[in-house]
Amino acid sequence: MQERAVRTREVILRAAAEVFDEFGFSGASISKIMKRAGVTQGGMYFHFPSKEALAQAVMVEQGGGLELPPGENGLQRLIDITLYLAEELQTNPKLRAGVRLAVEQGEFGVQDDSAYRAWAEEFGGQLSAAREKGELLPEVNVEELAWVLVSAYTGTQLFSQISSGRTDLHQRVVSLWRYLLPGVAAPPLRPLLTFAARRRRAVA
């Protein structure tokens, strides 16, 4: 029973993500999501009492189920993760919906930065590893830079979404790194960092 409940919750979240991704918060409805998930009203309300609760869960769990690219933690892997996310933002409904809701949350009266903080923690973990390996300039503050990266990435994907439906997102993420790396990476590392779209191993 427990296992089945977990599975049902997952099916509902996936359906909710698809509907929010397609229609946004105000265009989505519980009945649309129930129909897409193939669950009864009872099953739905057991897990999520409202559309707001569903949106909150999709927003906060946006990174769940992602298979981040492998490799040794550090600056190259952080770059790889940002490029991987640029790809997933084209096609992955959970990530797309979670990001969309996190950006548009003001429209439905929510003010919750936990999704942003989760990414800052993920990026900060890679930066801490980079620091240990001597990959960062001494003046870099790991926590401050993690927040700068999440901020800059958020705006990059948003502007790209509005301009091009994110078709140019990969190139824009590369541009962002181009101007950030001189203030971040130790000079000997810089020429070794690569921006290939589908790297599966870290170089450093």
Add this chain to the structure above:
Amino acid sequence: MQERAVRTREVILRAAAEVFDEFGFSGASISKIMKRAGVTQGGMYFHFPSKEALAQAVMVEQGGGLELPPGENGLQRLIDITLYLAEELQTNPKLRAGVRLAVEQGEFGVQDDSAYRAWAEEFGGQLSAAREKGELLPEVNVEELAWVLVSAYTGTQLFSQISSGRTDLHQRVVSLWRYLLPGVAAPPLRPLLTFAARRRRAVA
């Protein structure tokens, strides 16, 4: 008559900005805006046929009426402008509402990047002046960097809005510049650039 129409339009836009700033798109209504502006239905519909048209105008004209800080065009003035915008985003209803609508536009079915492009043009103008004065590293591409700056700034103000109601925005803009300047500014200029909150003159 012509002049009066212009004034009425301005009064309506100002009222619309206040209402959108406070309630967002879905929480705003034409009647709320009419009441706030003190105009009749006829006066309103003469200028704006719908709430969508009002939102579009507020979004696109978000920078109208700003008094950008004076100074010689270039990198210091660009920094001054970004810090000035961080202040105005605390209190200026037209800018706040325009930015809010530009971020949340997906929720009301709009996809219009013209407000973002207008800022990219403004920032790009400062960067072109900086290039002429030899303030930029030779590898900087002015147009690419302008888009990176608008992207990064958009995300910075959004994350700050959600985390702190923008009370920490000034500090976050300074952090952004801290990591970007080494990839942007010619080394002799860097120590001369300042981040005082209310600079009224450029140094460079």
